[in-house]
Amino acid sequence: MKELTKLTKYLNRFETVIPQFEEKNLLVSKSSVGWQIDHSLKVINGIISQLKTSSNDKKPKSTLLGKFCLLTRYIPRGSGKAPKVVLPPEVIKLNDLLEQLELARLNIKDYPKINNKATFKHLYFGILNKTSTFKFLEVHTNHHLKIIDDILK
Incomplete structure (x- = not known):
């Protein structure tokens, strides 16, 4: 499956930059490389966990913003605010990043087992079906x- 391949590739990329998790470039972001990784892994793991336990009774309905971002595969920088549940801790630890990365790999492998009627409700994108949710994960x-990449330039 295309999404699984892309997400797996992206996780492999995280693994290569984890040693630089403390790097910052204030011209790009006030957040470190570790913050970006931690947040992304929390999103992947949290959303897949929600898909696995979805009641499967919600009808998918994307917002205009959701349709635009998924169609263009682009999220404008600084356009959203992450919910507290996916915010990294004040101090990011290497072992935490590695553990979250391994959990993300396991969660991605579970994707084919998730009910095809599973949905995820995104704050800005609306109610996404299983396929759109994985597309969101890839884009995000x-x-x-x-x-x-810009921080590390």
Whole structure:
């Protein structure tokens, strides 16, 4: 599955930059590389966990913003605010990043087992079906990888 391949590739990229998790570039972001990784992994793990336990009774309905971002595969920088549940801790630890990365790998492998009627409600994008949710994860993760690349330039 295409989404699984992309997300797996993105996780492999996180693994290569984890040693630089403390790096910052205030011209790009007030957040560190570790913040970007931690946030992205929390999003992947949290959303897949929600998909696994979805009641499967919600009808998918994307917002205009959601449709635009998924169609263009682009999220404008600084356009959203992350919910508290996916915010990294004040102090980011290497072992925490590695553990979250391994959990994300396991969660991605579970994707085919998730009910096809599972949905995820996103604050800005609306109610997404299983396929759209994974597309969101791909777009969101790539968004943070681009920020990481800019921090490390």
